[in-house]
Amino acid sequence: MAKPVEQLSQVIVRFAGDSGDGMQLTGSQFTSETALLGNDISTLPDFPAEIRAPAGSLPGVSGFQVHFADFDILTPGDAPNVLVAMNPAALKTNIKDLPKGGTLIVNSDAFNERNLQKAGYATNPLEDESLGEFQVHSVPLTSLTVGALKGIEGVTPREAERSKNMFALGLMSWLYGRPIEPTIEFLEEKFAKRPEIAAANVKALQAGYAFGETTESFAVTYEIKPAKLTPGTYRNITGNQALSLGLVAASRLSKLPLFLGAYPITPASAILEELAGYKNFGVRTFQAEDEIAAAGAAVGAAFGGSLGVTTSAGPGVVLKAETIGLAIMLELPLVICDIQRAGPSTGMPTKPEQGDLLMVLFGRNSESPVPVVAPRSPSDCFDAAIEACRIALKYRTPVYLLSDAYLANGSEPWLLPDVESLPDISTTFATEPNDGDEFLPYLRDEQTLARPWAVPGTPGLEHRIGGLEKADRTGNISYDPDNHDLMTRLRAQKVAGIASDIPELEVDDPDGDARVLVLGWGGTYGPIAAACRRVRTGGRAVAHAHLRHLNPFPRNTGEVLRRYDKVLVPEMNLGQLLKLVRAEFLVDAVGYNRVSGIPLRSAEVADAIEAMVDQ
Amino acid sequence: MSTNGHLTAKDYRTDQEVRWCPGCGDYAILAAMQSFMPELGIARENTVFVSGIGCAARFPYYMNTYGMHSIHGRAPAIATGLATTRPDLSVWVATGDGDALSIGGNHLIHALRRNVNFKILLFNNRIYGLTKGQYSPTSELGKVTKSTPMGSLDWPFNPLSLAIGAEATFVARAIDTDKAGMTAVLRDAAEHRGSAFVEIFQNCPIFNDDAFAFVRDDKEGVNRVPLRDGEPITWGAGGEKALRQRSDGSIEICRADDEGVLVHDAHHEGAALAFALSRVTQESHGGTPVGVFRDVERPVYDDLMAGQLAAATEKFGEGDLGALLHSGETWEIG
Numbered sequence A: 001m002a003k004p005v006e007q008l009s010q011v012i013v014r015f016a017g018d019s020g021d022g023m024q025l026t027g028s029q030f031t032s033e034t035a036l037l038g039n040d041i042s043t044l045p046d047f048p049a050e051i052r053a054p055a056g057s058l059p060g061v062s063g064f065q066v067h068f069a070d071f072d073i074l075t076p077g078d079a080p081n082v083l084v085a086m087n088p089a090a091l092k093t094n095i096k097d098l099p100k101g102g103t104l105i106v107n108s109d110a111f112n113e114r115n116l117q118k119a120g121y122a123t124n125p126l127e128d129e130s131l132g133e134f135q136v137h138s139v140p141l142t143s144l145t146v147g148a149l150k151g152i153e154g155v156t157p158r159e160a161e162r163s164k165n166m167f168a169l170g171l172m173s174w175l176y177g178r179p180i181e182p183t184i185e186f187l188e189e190k191f192a193k194r195p196e197i198a199a200a201n202v203k204a205l206q207a208g209y210a211f212g213e214t215t216e217s218f219a220v221t222y223e224i225k226p227a228k229l230t231p232g233t234y235r236n237i238t239g240n241q242a243l244s245l246g247l248v249a250a251s252r253l254s255k256l257p258l259f260l261g262a263y264p265i266t267p268a269s270a271i272l273e274e275l276a277g278y279k280n281f282g283v284r285t286f287q288a289e290d291e292i293a294a295a296g297a298a299v300g301a302a303f304g305g306s307l308g309v310t311t312s313a314g315p316g317v318v319l320k321a322e323t324i325g326l327a328i329m330l331e332l333p334l335v336i337c338d339i340q341r342a343g344p345s346t347g348m349p350t351k352p353e354q355g356d357l358l359m360v361l362f363g364r365n366s367e368s369p370v371p372v373v374a375p376r377s378p379s380d381c382f383d384a385a386i387e388a389c390r391i392a393l394k395y396r397t398p399v400y401l402l403s404d405a406y407l408a409n410g411s412e413p414w415l416l417p418d419v420e421s422l423p424d425i426s427t428t429f430a431t432e433p434n435d436g437d438e439f440l441p442y443l444r445d446e447q448t449l450a451r452p453w454a455v456p457g458t459p460g461l462e463h464r465i466g467g468l469e470k471a472d473r474t475g476n477i478s479y480d481p482d483n484h485d486l487m488t489r490l491r492a493q494k495v496a497g498i499a500s501d502i503p504e505l506e507v508d509d510p511d512g513d514a515r516v517l518v519l520g521w522g523g524t525y526g527p528i529a530a531a532c533r534r535v536r537t538g539g540r541a542v543a544h545a546h547l548r549h550l551n552p553f554p555r556n557t558g559e560v561l562r563r564y565d566k567v568l569v570p571e572m573n574l575g576q577l578l579k580l581v582r583a584e585f586l587v588d589a590v591g592y593n594r595v596s597g598i599p600l601r602s603a604e605v606a607d608a609i610e611a612m613v614d615q
Numbered sequence B: 001m002s003t004n005g006h007l008t009a010k011d012y013r014t015d016q017e018v019r020w021c022p023g024c025g026d027y028a029i030l031a032a033m034q035s036f037m038p039e040l041g042i043a044r045e046n047t048v049f050v051s052g053i054g055c056a057a058r059f060p061y062y063m064n065t066y067g068m069h070s071i072h073g074r075a076p077a078i079a080t081g082l083a084t085t086r087p088d089l090s091v092w093v094a095t096g097d098g099d100a101l102s103i104g105g106n107h108l109i110h111a112l113r114r115n116v117n118f119k120i121l122l123f124n125n126r127i128y129g130l131t132k133g134q135y136s137p138t139s140e141l142g143k144v145t146k147s148t149p150m151g152s153l154d155w156p157f158n159p160l161s162l163a164i165g166a167e168a169t170f171v172a173r174a175i176d177t178d179k180a181g182m183t184a185v186l187r188d189a190a191e192h193r194g195s196a197f198v199e200i201f202q203n204c205p206i207f208n209d210d211a212f213a214f215v216r217d218d219k220e221g222v223n224r225v226p227l228r229d230g231e232p233i234t235w236g237a238g239g240e241k242a243l244r245q246r247s248d249g250s251i252e253i254c255r256a257d258d259e260g261v262l263v264h265d266a267h268h269e270g271a272a273l274a275f276a277l278s279r280v281t282q283e284s285h286g287g288t289p290v291g292v293f294r295d296v297e298r299p300v301y302d303d304l305m306a307g308q309l310a311a312a313t314e315k316f317g318e319g320d321l322g323a324l325l326h327s328g329e330t331w332e333i334g
Helices: A024-038 A087-099 A113-116 A143-146 A157-162 A162-177 A181-189 A195-214 A239-254 A267-275 A291-303 A312-329 A355-361 A380-395 A405-409 A481-500 A522-537 A558-564 A578-583 A602-614 B025-040 B054-061 B075-086 B095-104 B105-114 B159-165 B180-192 B272-278 B301-316 B321-325
Strands: A004-006 A010-018 A039-046 A063-069 A082-085 A103-107 A135-139 A222-226 A233-238 A258-262 A282-289 A307-312 A334-340 A398-404 A412-414 A464-466 A516-521 A541-545 A550-552 A566-571 A590-593 B045-049 B068-070 B090-096 B117-125 B170-174 B196-199 B224-227 B241-245 B251-257 B288-295 B332-334
Touching: A004 B117, A010 A024, A010 A087, A010 A162, A010 A222, A024 A063, A024 A162, A024 A181, A024 A233, A039 A398, A063 A087, A082 A087, A082 A162, A082 A590, A087 A113, A087 A267, A087 B045, A103 A481, A103 B170, A143 A157, A143 A162, A143 A195, A157 A162, A157 B105, A162 A181, A162 A195, A162 A222, A181 A195, A181 B332, A195 B196, A222 A233, A222 B117, A233 A239, A233 A541, A239 A258, A239 A267, A239 A334, A239 A380, A239 A398, A258 A267, A258 A291, A258 B075, A267 A282, A267 A590, A282 A291, A282 B075, A282 B117, A291 A307, A291 A312, A291 A334, A291 B075, A291 B105, A291 B224, A307 A312, A307 A380, A312 A334, A312 A355, A312 A398, A334 A380, A355 A398, A355 A550, A355 A578, A380 A481, A398 A405, A398 B105, A405 A522, A412 B321, A516 A522, A516 A558, A516 A578, A516 A602, A516 B170, A522 A566, A522 A602, A558 B090, A566 A578, A566 A602, A578 A590, A590 A602, A602 B025, B025 B117, B025 B180, B025 B196, B045 B054, B045 B075, B054 B068, B075 B090, B075 B301, B095 B105, B095 B117, B095 B159, B117 B180, B159 B196, B159 B272, B159 B288, B170 B180, B180 B288, B224 B241, B224 B272, B241 B272, B272 B288, B288 B301
Parallel strands: A004 A222, A010 A082, A082 A103, A103 A135, A258 A282, A258 A307, A307 A334, A334 A398, A464 B068, A516 A541, A516 A566, A566 A590, B045 B068, B045 B090, B090 B117, B117 B196, B170 B196, B224 B288
Antiparallel strands: A010 A063, A039 A063, A039 A412, A233 A412, A233 B332, B170 B288, B241 B251
């Protein structure tokens, strides 16, 4: 007999287990099943930097959070409603995030003495009162899986045991009415070469689903209706995937071959790996000997007429500073993608932060301005990548694209753009002398102040460029004092002038009566926007503006800031944008700062906003 | 209009005043290069010189080709990006012993092992010139300089041994004042597909004068050991000295009429012989081999990369952006 169905508007599920338990796969398959039902989705994996930390240990816990709803959502959610814990370590590291009354599904088989000890439990939490405030479903996932797989030939007991994540996925799919057919297809394709493993995983998945239907442990199932999203074709996408596709698109839109110089680094490596698969798009990926060479090769490729890009995270970007300084002097296009991660030095490689803003703006010798573009969501990385390339090509300048680990690994449905609607960012190479019969490599375009881009192979335009100060117009070496002053100002003016070529800062203030403005930038868009919704639902007015361009700022930024009585600047750093707006616009803005290596929690941001509104 | 055709050394001069010190060995290298370039038959616009920082790194400013004076040590990395994306260009890197072997050592060895299609000219004067006279990675142990008043403590690099150890496919040595010898080596380097590494002994008259006097001033040829492919390696005023290989692979001096005189084979597949020759120095053997040590063929990085692009295009067809965006699992919202 079918169990009663309860309607929910949104659910946040977190799968947590050992690194070897396949939680990322479980989470992403649950996401795929959910996408097909038309819910809006936002996901965030949370995995350790260690590839295989000791099994059962606290540092070895890997998690994946899925937020799905019948309306448009903005974040993967602050805290889960449902926690699936595959072992004691996963329970220990995640239970603090589960609110009172939350649903907890645990693999009771994993709660043996050894695992309890590794997780630091003196007593078994399933047998004492410590989980009393949650709805606990203690399910022997391992033994149920092994039992279900008896009789499948060629599958070892160890392999059978490893399918328990699919049993868990089957159970969760039943609980939330997700179709398991896409996962069956996925498993059959993934294990095409080992049909017995495919069969075992499919069986485990089906057994988990059937278990839900028959067990008395779960009394109801839930339904979440499709969200009303803009019509069109969607795919689920992570920030790093979207950024990679954006670079390929920029290559096509600019009609220039893409060259990526990169050195493996978390969380940017996925871009190198992704782009390495697009060779039939003319994409050249160069895995360099170090971060410096990665950037240098991109500059060399740009000199030769390619769209030169280098990708890294903060610890690698810091090494590229000298190359970016050179690109500033050469006035050649270059895009540097900084996928920010937490902490100075090595810090916390897999965790997000917005700590590199001041570094990318000022972390070079002398006066060396660089435009900065920061995407706001995983799918926005696509458009932001195109925008960074557009500015780099049009103004012959290095441009920073500032993403972060949250955007890079998080995912959301992406309304696929029509290729025809993407901007034309094509540029032209110089082919003729530009001053009588002479070619002056630093004779600037009057409007953009960009210099001509003459690539080797162009007869008659042979010229030499370099890191020494240039004479205006000719580009010859110059130590002339007035010339250096002029060139320094010209380089600054060129970048500042981009303000007239980017959109004005938009403000989201539904009723137009807010006195408090929340100003954010980049990857915190989701949590801040969700916080503002929450504040408005509570009856208070608040305005939200989110910066995509950090240098130059949109031309109306000062005017927007001065329109409000108070300005709150939430950031995942200790107040870097805050310093900039205070210095630039003389506005007495206040920061809300968290550097915990996790995305801002919208509930906490909302509290901060409410406190400011009520002041 | 292509500038290919009847060019002379004059066509390769720029209007920039050459600013090396009077008597610097770089003048001779520049003159040799300018008069040698026309005979390559490569259009001037298809030639690019890339350099790092240092005295040698000013070289591109004086060659009327495309050029880039870049960052200390990074020229091989920058030239890798250029050569890999523009196989139609003839790319040259001008560098010095500090630039290539100290701050840029990592880029040098990796460019060589990849066999990127460019030519590296290492102007070795065994001193830092532009920073006014500190010891370099090729300075001899105990070198007294401004930064080492009691003598340097570092054992020097042997640039050719380093290049061979880094899997270089073309390794040669020339002397700044020996225009004919240098031109011959540069010609072979230019014809080599892949990375060519040429060490040029270059005199710094200000901070390390006469560091290579033993070969630069060696009119009688008592110290230069000319390497000629396919010929016995002999030298000395009357050609009376020769080299031969011991059973352990190392090289010793013998008389030219002794048995077992080594016949030079720059194209020998193994690197051991070239390496053994690179260990023959003035200090150890009383002679300095000059010429092409090693010249072998190996797949070139740029060709391999272009090959993968072609193979992917052959297999999957020319990339279609719309199809790429729609790849993976998609769904419709009505």
